[in-house]
Amino acid sequence: MNVHALQRDPLPCLRRVPGKKPSADEIYPRLFDAILEQRIAPASRFTEESLGERFGVSRSVIRRVLAKLSQQQVIILRPNQRAQVAAPDAQQTRQILEARRMTEMTVVQLACARATAAQVRQLRELIARERDCIERDQRGPAIRLSGEFHLQLAAIAGNGPLAQFLNSLVPLTSLVIAQYERRTRACCAWQEHVAIVDALAQRDSGTAVALMTQHLDHLETQLLKNH
Known part of the structure; x- marks a missing residue:
């Protein structure tokens, strides 16, 4: 694929809707999906102007979206330089997953104690959307929704930090999964999400913690085995 072509037209599949000005919250998942699907390639550079023209919004709106992606380390922002998609290496990936493993053990314990029936239903609905995207071969949204499952668990846990x-x-x-996916077929399996939610619904924190640890171990093995 021609990287220069991606730089000229980084979002070929996203078109403006006449008469509508998308908000930053609406643009964020669409831009993130484009990155995950590598319609904006790793290490490619793009400008606020080019994205603003594509979405038909001001640079200030685009700037808010890029700031959020930068805080999440998905893109790199440097003074007087174009934004750039991050490209974590194997060591960074291992450290990220190690930090997640330690954090999510606590998160799932807290979530088991606090989850309401409505929140459990919301998690199951999120998994259903993730599964539907996988079946439709919509890789970007599927990867993003898989990540949102873990973030929703953290919200249920009720610990802001x-x-x-x-x-x-x-x-x-999610970015690492997308960048390594073609070689490893790695994914954050929806079936494992279902098992975690089942344990959550039963308030079985021991099983939930074991499943979450196994889940992240599987992901790390898939991501790093061919690196």
Whole structure:
């Protein structure tokens, strides 16, 4: 694929809707999906102007989206330089997953104690959307929704600092999955998400922690085995 062509037209599949000005919240998942699907390639550079023209919004709106992606370490912002998609190496990936493993053990324990029936239903609905995207071969949205499952668990846990910390790790993990996917077929399996939610619904924290640890171990093995 021609990287220069991607730089000229980084979002060929996204078109503006006449008469509508998308918000930053609407643009964020669409831009993130484009990155995950490598319609914006790793290490490619793009500008606020080019994205603003594509979405038909001001640079200030695009700037807010890029700032969020930068906080999540998905893109790199440097003064007087174009934004660039991050490209974590094997060591960084191992450290990210190690940090996630330690954090999410606590998160799932807290979530088991606090989850309401409505929140459990919301998690199951999220998994159903993830599964539907996988079956439709919509890889970008599927990877993003898989990450959102973990972030929603953190929200249920009710610990703000832990949720904020995971919000800096989960999107970056999604980026790694997308970048290594073609070689490893790695994914954050929806079936394992179902098992975690089943344990959550039973308030079985021991099983939930064991399943989460196994889940992240599987992901690390898949991502790093061919690196």
